[in-house]
Structures are given as structure tokens and as C-alpha cells.
Amino acid sequence: MCNKKISLNGLTRVPFIDPQRAAHGILIDAAAPALPACDQRTVPGVMSQRSCAYYGARWFLAPMKQVIHLVHGPVSCAFYGETVRKKRYTVFSTDLTEKEVIFGGEAKLLQNLLEIGERFPDGAILVYVTCAPGFTGDDVDRACRNAEHAMGIRCLPVNCPGFLGHHQSTGHEIGAGVLLEHFVGRDEEAVSGPYDINILGEYDVMGDFKVIKRLLGRMGVNVVTAITADASVDNLARAHRVQLNVMHCRRTGGLMAEEMQRRYGIPHVKVSFFGVAQTSAALRQIGARLNLQEAAERVITEEESTMAADLERYRRELSGKRVGLFFGGSRIGSMQNCYRELGMEVLVAGSQFGGKEDYRDAWSTMRTGTALVDDTNEEEVLRFIRQYRPDVIAGGMREKFIANKFGVPFTVFPQESGPYAGYSGFRNFVRDILVALKAPVWQIVRGESETLA
Numbered sequence: 001m002c003n004k005k006i007s008l009n010g011l012t013r014v015p016f017i018d019p020q021r022a023a024h025g026i027l028i029d030a031a032a033p034a035l036p037a038c039d040q041r042t043v044p045g046v047m048s049q050r051s052c053a054y055y056g057a058r059w060f061l062a063p064m065k066q067v068i069h070l071v072h073g074p075v076s077c078a079f080y081g082e083t084v085r086k087k088r089y090t091v092f093s094t095d096l097t098e099k100e101v102i103f104g105g106e107a108k109l110l111q112n113l114l115e116i117g118e119r120f121p122d123g124a125i126l127v128y129v130t131c132a133p134g135f136t137g138d139d140v141d142r143a144c145r146n147a148e149h150a151m152g153i154r155c156l157p158v159n160c161p162g163f164l165g166h167h168q169s170t171g172h173e174i175g176a177g178v179l180l181e182h183f184v185g186r187d188e189e190a191v192s193g194p195y196d197i198n199i200l201g202e203y204d205v206m207g208d209f210k211v212i213k214r215l216l217g218r219m220g221v222n223v224v225t226a227i228t229a230d231a232s233v234d235n236l237a238r239a240h241r242v243q244l245n246v247m248h249c250r251r252t253g254g255l256m257a258e259e260m261q262r263r264y265g266i267p268h269v270k271v272s273f274f275g276v277a278q279t280s281a282a283l284r285q286i287g288a289r290l291n292l293q294e295a296a297e298r299v300i301t302e303e304e305s306t307m308a309a310d311l312e313r314y315r316r317e318l319s320g321k322r323v324g325l326f327f328g329g330s331r332i333g334s335m336q337n338c339y340r341e342l343g344m345e346v347l348v349a350g351s352q353f354g355g356k357e358d359y360r361d362a363w364s365t366m367r368t369g370t371a372l373v374d375d376t377n378e379e380e381v382l383r384f385i386r387q388y389r390p391d392v393i394a395g396g397m398r399e400k401f402i403a404n405k406f407g408v409p410f411t412v413f414p415q416e417s418g419p420y421a422g423y424s425g426f427r428n429f430v431r432d433i434l435v436a437l438k439a440p441v442w443q444i445v446r447g448e449s450e451t452l453a
């Protein structure tokens with residue numbers, strides 16, 4: 001393993017990070033706590049892996065049910081926001097052109113809203129404000145009010161032009177604000193049961209939420225809504241009456257958890273349903289909050305006993321393998337625990353748009369010498385591969401091809417092959433690592449790539 005350390009102002013720096021971004025990476029040193037710089041503009045000219053605020057809002061709100069999504073902007077923004085987490089959604093676009101940029105697009109927006117309302121008279125319409133109307137200053141609020149008045153259908157602006165903020169997380173917060181202001185708590189007559197909860201920051205990637213819901217159901221817990229995996233106009237209206245908010249992703253669920261505690265007095269817990277140990281800990285935490293400790297222990301005992309032999313086998317196969325993680329947001333801390341549960345060594349945990357809290361969470365679980373990096377770019381991933389020679393990398397599609405070109409097995413996260421959540425999902429997680437590692441092609445490719453490096 002490369003253990004070259006660079007010291008700047010007393011802090012240990014990560015050797016594969018661009019010198020001009022030195023503050024965005026640290027090597028964990030238990031004796032000298034520090035966090036990487038984050039939530040800042042990407043250095044101009046650097047090929048960042050981030051996306052825009054509009055995409056962040058689309059990413060957050062895409063699974064919403066009983067809602068029509070209208071993208072107010074050039075048609076390419078709608079194309080960009082049509083596929084989210086590898087699922088395709090139906091979106092409409094006002095298809096703004098040069099004419100509306102010069103003369104204004106408000107009239108076209110109103111006309112589009114009325115057309116949509118005629119065809120889809122139920123639910124609500126979300127209007128995403130992109131860069132072009134953000135620049136020209138279309139009065140989207142007024143168009144929505146007029147359409148709502150004419151049709152009696154709620155038309156709600158999502159004010160998320162791409163230029164807002166430093167990355168997509170601004171859009172997540174804008175989307176959460178829209179849910180809080182216009183959807184959560186509208187049913188004042190709603191009543192709740194003693195074991196009702198919401199899950200915040202869960203998106204049902206390849207069926208993750210279904211696994212989580214089944215596990216909790218076996219304990220007697222009822223999930224009113226998962227935001228936004230299962231969010232609908234109807235269940236969000238009742239979401240303010242639950243006993244507990246369970247946060248699965250702090251970056252996208254944290255704002256709603258804080259605000260729902262402030263407005264409705266709902267307590268929240270942060271858990272992870274990835275990995276055997278973390279899933280058991282999550283069930284115990286939820287069980288303790290809802291007075292369902294016995295039910296939680298029963299489920300944990302059943303599941304862990306069926307996993308024990310397999311876990312041993314997985315560890316024999318994977319122990320000592322070295323992995324680099326390049327994820328989107330806040331799961332860098334909880335996901336590295338899954339690799340460590342298998343005896344693997346995590347070399348780097350990188351996040352595209354993590355915030356201070358996310359890095360603090362990750363820091364507390366990381367071992368001395370591991371790199372923690374913010375907003376990694378392609379060049380840095382390439383240098384990481386050359387310097388550290390990992391056995392496997394996990395990350396998004398943008399890192400995949402760099403890794404593949406240089407002969408490093410790769411697993412995609414968020415995953416594409418099945419749920420990773422819960423006990424059964426952990427088997428899928430391990431299977432994907434083993435399939436990637438054992439593919440014979442890597443030996444051949446690695447041999448050739450040595451000459452390229």
C-alpha cells in the first residue's frame with residue numbers, strides 16, 4: 001500500500017489529491033482529528049462528478065406518486081432529469097426556446113399547466129424551475145397560482161435553477177422544503193398507531209425499501225411513508241402523526257427530520273440497513289424507541305443464525321482485499337463498515353457532495369491511514385489507482401470506466417443487480433464483489449494496463 005504522506009500546516013494530506021485541492025482530502029489520524037474541506041465550489045476547470053441543483057431536486061422528488069412533473073426549461077433539462085437511479089420516469093417539459101428566452105415563458109408555462117390538468121385531473125403538478133427561466137425571471141409562482149385557480153389542481157413551483165448552490169444537495173434541500181410546505185401534515189384528522197414510523201432518505205434502489213419494510217413488518221412496525229421511495233400525496237398528508245422518523249440518509253433526510261421534530265415533535269434516529277451488524281443495530285434502535293425490543297431480538301436471532309455460516313465463508317474469500325470507495329453523498333461511513341465486516345481494508349472513502357456531518361460520521365468509523373476525500377475528480381481516481389493498486393473499487397458509473405481501463409474490478413453503487421439492504425441484501429452485496437473480483441478478464445487486462453500506467 002502506498003503510505004506516502006504529505007504534511008501541510010501540520011495536517012496529513014492525501015497524495016493523490018490535486019495540490020490546489022489539498023484541503024479536500026485528509027488521511028485519518030486518530031491523534032489529530034480533522035475533516036476535509038467540503039460544501040465548496042468545484043475548482044474551475046476540474047472535471048467534477050457533481051450535478052446541478054435541478055437534478056438534485058429531480059433525484060429527490062422523482063419517485064413521488066400522485067404527482068405530475070413538469071420541467072420548465074429547455075427540453076434537454078427534462079432529458080437529463082428523466083432517468084433517475086437508472087429508472088425512467090415520465091416527465092413533461094415546457095421546451096423553452098430562443099423565443100421564450102427573449103419574450104418570456106410564463107404564458108407557455110400556463111398553457112402547459114392547463115393542458116396537463118385536463119389530462120391528469122388528480123393529484124398535484126410540480127413545476128421545476130431550471131436555469132433559463134431562473135435567468136429571465138419568469139413569474140412561475142403567478143403562472144402556478146393562475147393555473148390552480150382555473151383548474152382546482154395544486155400547481156407547485158420547485159425553485160431549483162441549476163446554478164443554485166455548489167452541487168445537487170442544494171436541490172435535495174429544495175425538494176424537501178416543497179414536501180414540508182405543501183404535502184406533509186395536510187390531513188389534520190389523521191390518527192396514528194403506536195408503531196407507525198416514517199423512513200427518511202430512502203429511495204428503494206433495486207428494491208431496498210421493500211426489504212426494509214418487510215423486516216420492520218416482522219417486528220410489528222408500520223411504515224407510513226418512505227421519503228421519497230414510497231411518498232404519495234395521500235401518505236405524506238398523514239406523515240406528521242408517526243412516533244418516529246428513521247433517517248437512512250442524513251444528507252437527504254436530515255433537513256426533514258429536524259424540521260418535523262421542530263414542527264410536530266417527532267423524534268428521529270439515524271440508522272443504516274446495510275451490512276449484517278448495522279441492520280441488527282438498526283432493528284435494535286428502532287425496537288428500543290417503540291418498545292418492541294423482544295420482537296427486534298427475535299428477528300435478529302432468526303436472521304443472524306441463517307447468515308452465520310455464509311458470513312464466515314465470505315470472510316475467508318474477501319478478508320484482506322483492498323477497496324476504494326467513491327460514493328455520492330453521506331453513506332461513505334456506513335458503507336465502509338460493510339466492507340470491514342467482511343475483513344476488507346478500505347483505502348479511501350470519497351464523497352461527491354458530503355457535508356460536515358457526513359464526514360464527521362465517516363471519520364468516527366475510519367481507521368488511521370485511510371483517506372477521506374471530498375468531490376474527487378477523474379484525474380485523482382486515476383492517481384489513486386496508480387498509487388494504491390486496489391483490488392476492487394466501488395462507485396458510480398463515472399469511476400467505473402477509469403477503473404476498468406486500468407484493470408481494477410468495479411462494483412456499481414447505487415447498485416444495479418438487486419437490493420443491498422437488510423440481511424438478504426448483504427448476500428447480493430457480497431455476490432457482486434465476488435463476481436467482480438473473480439472475473440478472469442481482469443488478470444489479462446491488468447497485465448496489459450501495467451504498460452499504460
Ligand code: SF4
Pocket residue numbers: 052053054055073076077080130131132160161162163
Ligand atoms: S445546469 Fe441548468 S441548464 Fe443544465 S441541466 Fe441543470 S438546470 Fe438545466
